[in-house]
Amino acid sequence: MLAAGAPSPTGLRVFPEGFLFGAATAAYQIEGAVAEGGRTPSIWDTFSITPGRVVGGHSGAVATDHYHRYRDDVATMARLGLNSYRFSISWSRVQPDGAGPANPAGLDFYRRLVDELLENGILPWVTLYHWDLPQPLEDAGGWPARDTAARFAEYAALVHRVLGDRVRNWTTLNEPWCSSLLGYANGHHAPGRTEPDAAVAAVHHLLLGHGLATQAIRAQEPGAEVGCTVNLYAVSPASDSPADAEAARRIDGLSNRLFLDPLLLGRYPDDVVADLATVSDFSHVRDGDLETISTPLSMLGINYYSRHVVAAPEPVDGVVDWRGGGAVEPWPGSEGVRFVKRDGVPVTAMDWEIDAPGLTETLVRVNREYPELPLYITENGAAFDDQIDGDGAVNDQPRVAYFDGHLRACLDAIDEGVPLRGYFAWSLLDNYEWAWGYTRRFGIVHVDYETQVRTPKASALWYSDVIARHAVADPQGAEPAR
Ligand code: FCB
Numbered sequence: 192m193l194a195a196g197a198p199s200p201t202g203l204r205v206f207p208e209g210f211l212f213g214a215a216t217a218a219y220q221i222e223g224a225v226a227e228g229g230r231t232p233s234i235w236d237t238f239s240i241t242p243g244r245v246v247g248g249h250s251g252a253v254a255t256d257h258y259h260r261y262r263d264d265v266a267t268m269a270r271l272g273l274n275s276y277r278f279s280i281s282w283s284r285v286q287p288d289g290a291g292p293a294n295p296a297g298l299d300f301y302r303r304l305v306d307e308l309l310e311n312g313i314l315p316w317v318t319l320y321h322w323d324l325p326q327p328l329e330d331a332g333g334w335p336a337r338d339t340a341a342r343f344a345e346y347a348a349l350v351h352r353v354l355g356d357r358v359r360n361w362t363t364l365n366e367p368w369c370s371s372l373l374g375y376a377n378g379h380h381a382p383g384r385t386e387p388d389a390a391v392a393a394v395h396h397l398l399l400g401h402g403l404a405t406q407a408i409r410a411q412e413p414g415a416e417v418g419c420t421v422n423l424y425a426v427s428p429a430s431d432s433p434a435d436a437e438a439a440r441r442i443d444g445l446s447n448r449l450f451l452d453p454l455l456l457g458r459y460p461d462d463v464v465a466d467l468a469t470v471s472d473f474s475h476v477r478d479g480d481l482e483t484i485s486t487p488l489s490m491l492g493i494n495y496y497s498r499h500v501v502a503a504p505e506p507v508d509g510v511v512d513w514r515g516g517g518a519v520e521p522w523p524g525s526e527g528v529r530f531v532k533r534d535g536v537p538v539t540a541m542d543w544e545i546d547a548p549g550l551t552e553t554l555v556r557v558n559r560e561y562p563e564l565p566l567y568i569t570e571n572g573a574a575f576d577d578q579i580d581g582d583g584a585v586n587d588q589p590r591v592a593y594f595d596g597h598l599r600a601c602l603d604a605i606d607e608g609v610p611l612r613g614y615f616a617w618s619l620l621d622n623y624e625w626a627w628g629y630t631r632r633f634g635i636v637h638v639d640y641e642t643q644v645r646t647p648k649a650s651a652l653w654y655s656d657v658i659a660r661h662a663v664a665d666p667q668g669a670e671p672a673r
Contacts, residue, residue: 203662204602211314211613212658213275214268214635215570217321217365219251220622222281224258228296231287233323234333234374235625238381249628255620255638258300265307267636267645268619271655275314277569277615278304279321279365286346289325298353305357315358316569316615318420319347319404321365322380322625329382334371334393334400337475344403351408351415359416362492362569363404366422367397367450372521379521379626387523391471395480398453402483409486420492420569421450423557425549426499429531434503434511441466441513441525442501455561457485469514470523490612492569493557495550495597497543502529539593540574540631547596554604554611565612571597572617574624574631577648585637585648594650598663616654620645 206212219235239250257264268276282289284297308315320343328339347363364370373380376390384390405417426443428435444463452460458481464473504511504527515527522528536544554566573593577585594616605611621634629640635651638644647655657663 202665203660204599204665205662206602207605209612210661211274211567212654213273213277213314213316213613213615214271214619214654215277215316215615215617216257216619216622217279217318217323218281218284219254219321219323220618220624221255221257221620222284223252223254223256225250225252227258228284228300229287229294230281230284230297232326233281233283234326234329234381235323236283237326237329238383241383244381244383245626246628246630249623249630251623253640254623255640256643257620260643261300261304262307263645264620265304265311265313267647268308268313269311271635271647271651272658273313273619274658275316275360275613275615276308276619277316277318277362279318279323280350281323282320282346283323283325285350287325289328290342290345293349293353298350301350301354302357305354309357314360316360316362317350317354317358318362318365319343319350320363320370320400322370322374324370324382333375333382333384334396335375335386335389337396337399340396340400340403343400344407347404348407348411351411355408355412355415360490361408361415361417362420363401363417364397365420365492365569366494367394367401367419368422368446368521371397372445372523376523377519377521385519387470390521390523391467391473392475394449395473395475398450398484399480401454402480402486405486405488406483416489418488418490418492418567419454420494421447421454422494422496422570423447423451423553424495424497424499425546425552426501429500429502429529432503435501438501438503438525438528442499442522442528445522445525446499451557451561453481453484454488455485455491455564457481466513467524488564490565490567491557492567493553494570494617495553495568496541496571496573498546498549500531500533500544502531503527504529539589540576541627543573545573545593545596547593547600548603550597550600551603551607554601554609555607558604558609563610565610567612568597568601568614570615570617572633572635574633577632577637579637583646585646587648587650590635590648590650591653594654594657595663598657602663 371393520526624631
């Protein structure tokens, strides 16, 4: 028998048996219907209508109208052959005040969605928090306030109580780096605050909320599969100078280890705590918190998009100011670090460098430096300026190449012994790309925002083929018979 991932005589590189192929979305990016069925505003509703926050003043009020079109969207997933669908629950829809009683109409929407998925043989993969904090909780202090962590655990238990009989895979948080540092340090995301010390407290309370939610779900179902999704980057220094190595250590610390170490090792990394000393004294950490945060996970979700290549700030009078003279950046304590673009490296429409080997590097590193556990790529994908042909088709070959390269990178990691169990493309649909509004398209399915007509792009058809073969074609081997 061929080893999974090894080139085969048929010209295929095969994924291991049981490897899950899916696509991902998030509630605020697709649902719309923001004032229907008892839903109340989240921080993204507030932020998006605040002038100057989002390109074009776009909001998720309508988005892709998935709330009304979920049946058609599930039918599309079924036609593409997706094994699993990763989506998030809107907290404001199911618990409008962020505390207190559940909203039956909100829960019912997700029950119907889950049933539709199950009827179509698609595994539901639920994310409980994809950035849309109920506004009343932000008004009470948001994630910098400790109480938000307890509220999150209550909400998690409430959703699990209703969907736990049909959902197996639970993800507490999506990308706590973004919810904390983009939300509270540079304010690029909701709630738009620029308070680095509060951002560091938000990191902790998000992680604490994750731990408490994991325990609350396991209290209701001891065998529940619960994980967390973090966004990780490959990080490299722009040169071999010691100062650039220091820049890379700092950015790796803030983007990767500040989350992985508490979650998987039960401690904050000493060097990162030292880097943050001018920002936070960590007095928000209480005895027992790190034990809660490091409650064993069933799996770790990794979102991977790109690599950071970084350089130290230019010294002024021989002194390197890591704080960048008070610059507002999502890198507390290291605001002065410069992010460098490499010559000749292709970028996506987000201006993110395309670096598939960085995905292999990231997976191998997590598996080597942390206790071994099942890993999933819960997001990976690319925005491009898609063109619609005369016949309405979208021939998005750059996106096909992106997915192809990154799926091969997954196979390379598997060949190196990484227990990678699945891959979710970001995203099923073109959607509301946060501060970029509708100006960046990540979908494998094109959405016409005027008519809400969905058209699978070439990348969707290509991905569907990969799923059907459970393999990508091996360029070294013969082209497989179709
Ligand atoms: C990730 C987010 C997701 C989407 C992609 C492009 O950081 O989790 O919602 O915006 O980036």
